[in-house]
Amino acid sequence: MTTMTRRTVITAGAAMAGVALHPTPLIAGDAAAAGEADSGTRTRMRLNVNGRLHEVDLDRRTTVLDALREELLLTGTKKGCDQGQCGACTVHIRGERVLACLTLAVAVQGQRIDTIESLSPPDGPLHPMQQAFIDQDAFQCGYCTPGQIMSALGCVKEGQAVSDDAIRESMSGNLCRCAAYPKIVAAIKQARGPLRTA
Numbered sequence: 001m002t003t004m005t006r007r008t009v010i011t012a013g014a015a016m017a018g019v020a021l022h023p024t025p026l027i028a029g030d031a032a033a034a035g036e037a038d039s040g041t042r043t044r045m046r047l048n049v050n051g052r053l054h055e056v057d058l059d060r061r062t063t064v065l066d067a068l069r070e071e072l073l074l075t076g077t078k079k080g081c082d083q084g085q086c087g088a089c090t091v092h093i094r095g096e097r098v099l100a101c102l103t104l105a106v107a108v109q110g111q112r113i114d115t116i117e118s119l120s121p122p123d124g125p126l127h128p129m130q131q132a133f134i135d136q137d138a139f140q141c142g143y144c145t146p147g148q149i150m151s152a153l154g155c156v157k158e159g160q161a162v163s164d165d166a167i168r169e170s171m172s173g174n175l176c177r178c179a180a181y182p183k184i185v186a187a188i189k190q191a192r193g194p195l196r197t198a
């Protein structure tokens, strides 16, 4: 029987139940429509995930989210709505926060994709943002947490973590059904100092 620890939740997200308006290189819905004429077409792709190159054979309509979870078995990135409304699938592509459920894998070949798994080694120290989420008790079920953490890093990096209101605005695309919002703001405020000086 697997023991679920708070570290498990923070590093890979809970295996339990979880809106961001981040830029997306190519909208999955557009390509799904475009792909109607040649459904089932598979393409060899090279995906650069967490510093490793992966050669994969995927349908051209496969989203980054499905490629991560189903092909590369990186299940820390969560599928909530699968239509760009909850933020659970937030990853970084070329250092920018992006919704993986709205981004086609074929469109980001070779571009650096970073997921929650990139933040800390399995037995190593947690990333300051991960530690802050634990210290501030910033989650309950944990399903939204990987997306919240990846988005929180974007919030700090973009210089938007300057006030509670600014953090809330910057994080407004990431929904939390457990309503941990006040503690998420507290976690970002805890982590922003160490991250700015890193």
Ligand code: FES
Pocket: 019, 020, 078, 079, 080, 081, 082, 083, 084, 085, 086, 087, 088, 089, 090, 099, 100, 101, 102
């Ligand atoms: S925005 Fe909800 S899963 Fe992508």
Ligand code: FES
Pocket: 017, 018, 138, 139, 140, 141, 142, 143, 144, 145, 175, 176, 177, 178, 179, 180
């Ligand atoms: S959805 Fe449960 S902690 Fe956010």
